[in-house]
Amino acid sequence: MFVIFALKDDSNKGSFSASGAWFPLALFFLIFGIGACFGYETGYAINLARDFGPRLMSYAVGYGHEVWSAGNYYFWVGRV
Structure with a gap:
């Protein structure tokens, strides 16, 4: 949740701001990363x-x- 909030925060202007057209791609990589890290052990139980x-x-x-x-x-x- 914190990563999603950080991505959607328009005032968060770090080195990469994903709060525009980049949000769906950043969200995809977040979910893919969680699944790649924990998917084998938990059966992709997100x-x-x-x-x-x-x-x-x-x-x-x-x-x-x-x-x-x-x-x-x-x-x-x-x-x-």
Whole structure:
């Protein structure tokens, strides 16, 4: 949120001001960067509403604690 607020702030005139036509591109790189950094470990779980609900329901119907470690490389290496 802080990065988005900083990008949209018109009074923020740093070395790169993205508060105009550059905002969509800067927002794309922000979301892409978050996904590239955390996507492998968390299954690209940026939107909590689309990630937590299905995991909670899967856990409730009996899939066990494995639903909380989806995408965790070290968990799956031991099972292969």
